[in-house]
Amino acid sequence: xxxxxxxxxxxYVSGPMISLVMLLLLWAGGQFGVSGTLRSxxxxxxxxxxxxxxxxxxxxxxxxxxxxAGAVVGGFIAHxxxxxxxxxxxxxxxxxxxxxFDIEFDGGLMPMQLFSWSSLATLKGFFVIVVGGFLVxxxxxxxxxxxxxxxxxxxxxxxxxxxxxxxxxFIGGLIMTFLLFPLIF
Amino acid sequence: MKFLKxxxxxxxxxxxxxxxxxxxxxxxQEMFRFQSFHMYGIIGTALAVxxxxxxxxxxxxxxxxxxxxxxxxxxxxxxxxYLFGGIIFGLGWALSGACPGPMYTLVGNGYTTVxxxxxxxxxxxxxxxxxxxxxxx
Numbered sequence: 001x002x003x004x005x006x007x008x009x010x011x012y013v014s015g016p017m018i019s020l021v022m023l024l025l026l027w028a029g030g031q032f033g034v035s036g037t038l039r040s041x042x043x044x045x046x047x048x049x050x051x052x053x054x055x056x057x058x059x060x061x062x063x064x065x066x067x068x069a070g071a072v073v074g075g076f077i078a079h080x081x082x083x084x085x086x087x088x089x090x091x092x093x094x095x096x097x098x099x100x101f102d103i104e105f106d107g108g109l110m111p112m113q114l115f116s117w118s119s120l121a122t123l124k125g126f127f128v129i130v131v132g133g134f135l136v137x138x139x140x141x142x143x144x145x146x147x148x149x150x151x152x153x154x155x156x157x158x159x160x161x162x163x164x165x166x167x168x169x170f171i172g173g174l175i176m177t178f179l180l181f182p183l184i185f
Numbered sequence: 186m187k188f189l190k191x192x193x194x195x196x197x198x199x200x201x202x203x204x205x206x207x208x209x210x211x212x213x214q215e216m217f218r219f220q221s222f223h224m225y226g227i228i229g230t231a232l233a234v235x236x237x238x239x240x241x242x243x244x245x246x247x248x249x250x251x252x253x254x255x256x257x258x259x260x261x262x263x264x265x266x267y268l269f270g271g272i273i274f275g276l277g278w279a280l281s282g283a284c285p286g287p288m289y290t291l292v293g294n295g296y297t298t299v300x301x302x303x304x305x306x307x308x309x310x311x312x313x314x315x316x317x318x319x320x321x322x
Contacts, residue, residue, distance in 0.1 A: 008205075011230060014205030014207065014227045015227045015231040015233075016234045017197075018201060018205070018227065018231040019230075019235040028191060038306050047311055053313075053314035054314050067191045068195060069192065069289075070193065070198065070199060071198050071289040072292050072293040073196050074199015074202070075199040075294045076199075076295075078199065078203035078294070079295055088209060090211045093218070109296075110282070111210060115299070120298055120301060133277065133304070135273055135274065137305065137306030137310040138277075139271065143266060143271045143273075155232055156236050156238070160262075168268045168271020168274070168275060169274055169278060170275060172273060176277075176279035177217040
């Protein structure tokens, strides 16, 4: 069983498992939307005193912070007891494309070349971690949701605004990948 | 324990995100370069099951565990905020390789610099809150 679970899960297993997480959250009285926790963190930090957007009842959203704390624990469990011993089966085309930008595929989930602490002090590392993170935080709140809130929950509920948001995700993603990425790297 | 179920669902989510490899920066690069079906298969099957089950729950008027209506509110109608916000998020997603769910899961996987990624995302959310009144919605 553990051997079976330790392999990377195929997409047709992973996808329905994500729907299951969404349905379990609905059943528990929540809703699937992770980026809302970033707003809660701002509110808990006292941002509500100066900015009206953060002056709301964040205590009603504690369940979501507990959920993401679980996501940290789940990542820990998967990393320590269900880890895939083989390198990630990334497509050869992607490996070759990244090599053109001097990013070596190291077989892990993340390129340590970009995500190490020493990389953080370099321009590329700063862009990937700090600028990338900032855009994610700004954009998700502007759009009112991220992949979980719009692409999974919203589209499952047949929401047109979510479809517009997801189209936006891909426009932004393609602009970054094909226009800006070659400028940064 | 009201919160225990959320913790357990979160643990399941973290395991699913890790084993699906959807938390991988490489997988997001591969997705935006259209070089593998993997991520599209995940999102596609998640949606297929999600649409059918969500519509079924709504048609049966199913209640949550504490007897409340399910949290399935319609989203406010607009184009600008979803399109512009979506594009900005997409730029960040393709650069950092992580949307918010995977960020938390990556910390559990031992990628400690992702804590800085999360703090940067919190900063981005804060700046949005400050500029909110001046942005088209």
